[in-house]
Amino acid sequence: MNAKKVSKTRPVHSVGILTAGGDCPGLNAVIRAIGKTLIPAGVEVYGFLAGFTGLIENRYVKLSEEELSGLLTVGGTILRTSRDKPNKMPTPDGRTRDMTGAAIETYNRLNLDCLICLGGGGTQKNA
Known part of the structure; x- marks a missing residue:
């Protein structure tokens, strides 16, 4: 399989994953499944x-098949999580600031074709 077969409309070369909100069972299994499917197809993952915070602060890891091995029985999320919202990021003075632009900059800098946001309703609302 190559990157062109991942998408019927256009090639996918780079995908981001984040976990946000409360921790729940199965997050590592989903991260593993995404990586084990896309990486062999030539897609960078x-x-x-720490969720949207990592996206905003440009904190990420490039995942490899080796790093994803053995995750099926590991609880939590290897990526860590946070409840921070891109449009209401906490500041040192106790206020909040809209950091959506910084998230978009990171997305564009990495040339992502897709961002997969794992979490519940709040995560999807913030995505």
């Missing part, structure tokens, strides 16, 4: 650390 980036995991953002």
Whole structure:
């Protein structure tokens, strides 16, 4: 399989994954499944650390098949999670700031074709 077969409309070369909100069973299994499917197809997979915070602060790891091995029985999320919202990021003075632009900059800098946001309703609302 090559990157062109991942998408019927256009080639996919780079995908980001983040986990946000509360921790739940199965997050590592989903991260593993995404990586084990896309990496052999030639797609670069980036995991953002601590949810949307990692996306905003440009904190990520490039995932490899080796790093994803053995995750099926590991609880939690190897990427860590946070409840921070891109449009209401906490500041040191106790206020919040809209950091959506910084998230978009990171997305564009890595030339991502897709961002997979794993979490519940709040995560999907913030995506």
